[in-house]
Amino acid sequence: MNFVSNYFNWLQKNNPENSVESYPEIDEQNETSLPGVYIVGDLTGIPMLKLAADGGSKIVKRLFSGQKTTSEKANNSDIYDLVIVGAGPAGISAAIECKKRNINYIILESSRILNTIENFPKEKPITLKPDRVRLEVPLEMADGTKETLLHELTIQIERENLNIEVGTFVHKLSREENTIHIETNKKMYLAQKVILSIGKAGKSRQLKVPGELLPKxxxxxxxxxxxxxxxxxxxxxxxxxxxxxxxxxxxxxxxxxxxxxxxxxxxxxxxxxxxxxxxxxxxxxxxxxxxxxxxxxxxxxxxxxxxxxxxxxxxxxxLIGRELPTQLFKRSGIRMEGEKGVSWWWFMVASISFFSMLYFGKGGTAFDLFVESNTVWAKIIAYLSAPFKAPLNWDLSGYKWYSSLNFILGWAGSMVFLISGIGSLGLLARHGRTNFRTPWHAFKYTYFIGVSGFFTILYFSKSLHNTMVTAEWIESPTYWYSLFYCVTMLIFGIRRIYVRKTLYVFWQMTTLVSIQIFFLFLFPFHLYEPLILANLGTNHWAVTELFPSGKWSSFALILFWPLICGNLEVAFSGHGFLLYRLA
Ligand SMILES: Cc1cc2nc3c(=O)[nH]c(=O)nc-3n(C[C@H](O)[C@H](O)[C@H](O)COP(=O)(O)OP(=O)(O)OC[C@H]3O[C@@H](n4cnc5c(N)ncnc54)[C@H](O)[C@@H]3O)c2cc1C
Missing domain, CATH: 3.50.50.60 (FAD/NAD(P)-binding domain)
Structure with missing residues (x-):
């Protein structure tokens, strides 16, 4: 046992210890799972004064770039355009930007202005980083001490005459229709958008050792x-x-x-x-x-x-860090990174059952279960009772059990998928504003719904219409399956290149996607016959050695590459067997 635990310790050697701190889940616009609520400052990553101020300023520019400001539209004083929670460098910078744009805003601060900096040790030296990155910081700051920094910032804040409500602790946020309700220790505020710039100064982390509560x-x-x-x-x-x-x-x-x-x-x-x-x-x-x-x-x-x-x-x-002020997020139902909500589980079950239906349904024997049922209800009952009616064969000899097992798994997958798929659609619609909030999100979900709908129809319309033979639809769904797989790879590959604009990601995605499209779609379905078979004939050594399973061997060229690198012949014949079972 010691050996096993030593081995695992060795494997983990350079991994960070303890669990990773979980931050609120945000998208590329810094929006949380509660629509209209955004996060800036320390809560988005590296704790640095300049980065926090830069984030605060940038988010206001982005959120209100095309929008009419209050001076141009009717000013409804009950509902703020923007409520900023926290008067640290991020919140103050956001407010300065709001003021420049005549946005109807307020900062709600639980303690005092620049509370985190006020709490720095006396005469703490201040170093401002990063130096070489272009930032949009509306606050002037220079290296020095806590006192010089506070002096410098206070003068600027007073000059700006910002709309700040101190001593106002925000408990909870909730959304009703298009308005966000902000519950505080004083009163309820209403806003169209909220920026949370509350820093990370939650509770101090503990060592959890005896004596930690001593007054020293x-x-x-x-x-x-x-x-x-x-x-x-x-x-x-x-x-x-x-x-x-x-x-x-x-x-x-x-x-x-x-x-x-x-x-x-x-x-x-x-x-x-x-x-x-x-x-x-x-x-x-x-x-x-x-x-x-x-x-x-x-x-x-x-x-x-x-x-x-x-x-x-x-x-x-x-001084081992501070725990994030997670209570506000929990009370407001804001999802944290890695948190798996109900929707996540529904989508997960729907995806697994969908692939089970597709994969096993494709490889299994189809039974003529619908033929004798004339009404829709009779067909539904026939399908529900399929495992009891179908002439399944569990004989071990000659792999007779193989088709029956595939049929059962395909059927079970389809049943679970119907239920979880409908549930997922319901959840998607219920949280439509979150799920379809950007054109990309809308496209992504519509694409997945379309593809699953297409294959579900294909499965039900074809899989149960053959008798006692492998489903005859194997060829055409495999074509569509490969096509959709490649289109999906292409779309998400382009998206990744767009989101992560680095040369490495560009070449990584370009190579990966091109290789897959070529070997999984173009070559087997469109090039193999006209280029290879038509020119070389079936007996040519290249055809018999490299394509023992015909066009299907193209899949083996990339999907099983570690195997075929080691021993071409064995791997091909092994894979040929798999493909034979499939086809
Ligand atoms: C000891 C120490 C030394 C540091 N030294 C440096 C340094 O030398 N250089 C550097 O670049 N960075 C330094 N930092 C990091 C820097 O202080 C932070 O990056 C910066 O303050 C983050 O700004 P912020 O606006 O995101 O959050 P904060 O400055 O933490 O402001 C958050 C504000 O939100 C308020 N708030 C919190 N919860 C609520 C609520 N529920 N309702 C209403 N208000 C709320 C808080 O009272 C606070 O005023 C240091 C940090 C610490 C702790």
């Missing part, structure tokens, strides 16, 4: 000057933890810094350099690859690779 344990450093001559342990691997160690070491404390990984990879280079400088001076003792196992009044236990060490300790700062 902190999750935030306000003023390093409050501590001198103390034994302090700082835990964490990000910028905040390094800056905390640096500030406390410079205030004359003895710092032990614990981090669970073997090196710091996330913090800014300047912070790592300053940290290493203090390590060299002996003001900070780093314990990499260590974890805290217990906290007591006067000491703390650190488990390193070699031993468990008891270290004298007066104060602890646990």
């Amino acid at each position: 344990v902190f999750n935030k450093l306000y003023d390093p000057g409050e501590f001198t001559g103390k034994n302090i342990l700082v835990v964490g691997g990000g910028d905040s933890s390094l800056e905390c160690s640096i500030a406390l070491a410079e205030s004359g404390n003895r710092i032990t810094h614990s981090y669970r990984k073997e090196e710091f990879s996330r913090p800014k280079e300047e912070n790592i350099n300053r940290f290493n400088g203090l390590v060299e001076q002996g003001s900070i003792i780093p314990f990499l690859e260590s974890i805290v196992t217990e906290i007591r009044e006067e000491k703390v236990f650190l488990k390193t690779k070699e031993e468990v060490k008891a270290i004298p300790n007066d104060v602890i700062f646990i």
Whole structure:
């Protein structure tokens, strides 16, 4: 057993530990699963002041690019064009852009303006990144300290005279018809659109070790000057933890810094350099690859690779990040990344049963079940009771069971697909605004509905009209199946190239799609006979060796390529058998 767990640990060696933080699910327009509600700032990724401000400004430009502003249309003061939740750099930048465009907006801020920055440690150095990327930041900001940054930003915010309501905590968002209802601790606000720029400053993450609730344990450093001559342990691997160690070491404390990984990879280079400088001076003792196992009044236990060490300790700062403020999303029914809602499961069951119907129904024996039933009801009953009426044969000899099994799986797939497909259609229609919100979404779902409808009709109209032989429709549906497969690859390949505009993706998709279209459609159905058979004849060695199963061997050329690379003959004959079973 040890060997097995060691092996899996080895396999996972370079994978990130713990679970990945889940963010609200957004589309390429930053819209959440609640239509009309958008996300900007830290909640969309890298936590940086300039990126947050850039995001806030850009989203307003995008959302209101073609729209008439309030000065041109009737101003309904009850319903805001835009409610911005959170007065951090992202929310403030969005508001400045709204003001420029005469958009009827308000910022709702639960605490004070720029609360996250106000909470930075005293005299915390500010580094503004990225330098070389072109950003649209309406707020002027320069490197300095927390105090200089706050001063600079406050002057600009006062000059702009923005519409901000402080002390207003947003609990929940909901949508009724075309209006978003914003429930707060004060009153209900109504808006056509909402931007959530609430940052990530939710609850601090915990180590979950004994003693963590002792009064000497902190999750935030306000003023390093409050501590001198103390034994302090700082835990964490990000910028905040390094800056905390640096500030406390410079205030004359003895710092032990614990981090669970073997090196710091996330913090800014300047912070790592300053940290290493203090390590060299002996003001900070780093314990990499260590974890805290217990906290007591006067000491703390650190488990390193070699031993468990008891270290004298007066104060602890646990700075291992913050949990996202997920409650607001949960209360508002905003889906988080990776969350599988009811619709997801319906669509999943519908897809699997659809492919089961298509694949097994195609390969199975068809039975003449409808012939004697004249009315629609009789046909439905005949179909429902098909497994009991059909002359199935489970004899093991000569693979007689094969067709019967295919028939049963195709039938079961079709039954489940009918139910889950109708359910999925209902869900698509019910959440029509979300599912069909952009031309691409509308096209995507219409395409899938069209393709499934087409094959369902094909399956029902043909599969049960033959008697005791392999379904005669094998050829034409396979043609359509290949065609739709290739068209699907082409459409989604082009879409991927459009969304991810990199040279790598362009060539990756172009090669993948062209190879598939050639070997799965063009060659077998349109080129094999006129080019190969007509010119070489059936006895030519190239035909017998490379195409032992006729045009179907073209599928083997790419679908089973690792096999045919190893041993051409065996692989071909093995695959030939599979194709024989299919055809
Ligand atoms: C300790 C620390 C040091 C940092 N140092 C740097 C640095 O040197 N350089 C750098 O570029 N970046 C730094 N950052 C990151 C930077 O602070 C963030 O990227 C930036 O503040 C994000 O802006 P935001 O507008 O998305 O969110 P925030 O600035 O976090 O603003 C969110 C606002 O929303 C409010 N809010 C939250 N929930 C609600 C609610 N339900 N209702 C109403 N209001 C709500 C909050 O009170 C807050 O005011 C640091 C962050 C921390 C924590």
